[in-house]
Amino acid sequence: MTDLITPSSIREHELNQALEALFYGFKAVVARPDAMLAEQGLSRVHHRILYFVGHNPGLSVNELLGILGVTKQSLNGPMRQLGRLGYIQTRQDTRDRRIKRLSLTDSGQALETALSGDQRARFARVFKQLGAKDEQAWRRVMNKLADR
Amino acid sequence: MTDLITPSSIREHELNQALEALFYGFKAVVARPDAMLAEQGLSRVHHRILYFVGHNPGLSVNELLGILGVTKQSLNGPMRQLGRLGYIQTRQDTRDRRIKRLSLTDSGQALETALSGDQRARFARVFKQLGAKDEQAWRRVMNKLADR
DNA sequence: GTTATTAGGTCAGTCATATTGACATTTTAT
């Protein structure tokens, strides 16, 4: 009986290890940026805003809401903080003056680089240690995980 | 000038894609379990409790607090819910009767299996599609990411 | 050229979660 159920249990255990690897890896990647943000009274939401505005300059508020999947009320607070701290600037769209085009200031770009740069450096170090083969395999797995 | 800065920008972009792959992969893995839990008014914390109690039956409350890294006050609520829903049972330690030994009920085990099973199935499908080589590479990358 | 709609912002209320602090109970250790 033990012989019959053991093989699937071994695989189940391996898959549990994969689950834990995902959670602990994720935790490790966000730990330092979270700590940096906390020093300024900010949190992971602010990083998400900085990241998407930084990589899509000229984004409108509505587009950002769509990307983040939050309500404008819950975005409003973090956005005001980022504006007050001088990390985000806005300019009116020239054709439709209702629309605010968002972008990072220099210091906003610097903060974003510090945050995401820490994460990129972590990946870069791991990829360099393990090689391009492992990197490509890792990407295949992650992309398929996110698939459907 | 462009020739000088482009190579590093390409790599930066690749690393950004790795970052996004991690976030979207993680999101995909927790999406279904989160939805299942929400149907019963539960959340990811409850899953974490079920997971660790299920894999460490006989755990004490203090040990669980250590694993989860939360306060006993914040654990108390979710634990009471899980007890009231009949997912978790306790028995006194025989030698030290101050200690409550936690374990899952049959229905608790069933719920845990449904939740983590969905996640394991997602991994199993991806690993099966991509093969053992990719699986091992993925594990190496995740474990190194979590390292220090 | 009114009217409707859109982009953005804000106020109020609610709900969930996590925290600290204080305190109580039971049981074990000294």
Added chain:
DNA sequence: ATAAAATGTCAATATGACTGACCTAATAAC
């Protein structure tokens, strides 16, 4: 007998996200 540990609970506080309502300014539609 007293100290300490394991657990539980009450209260107050803080945060963050949500819905709903309402507002302005600007554009679109009729």
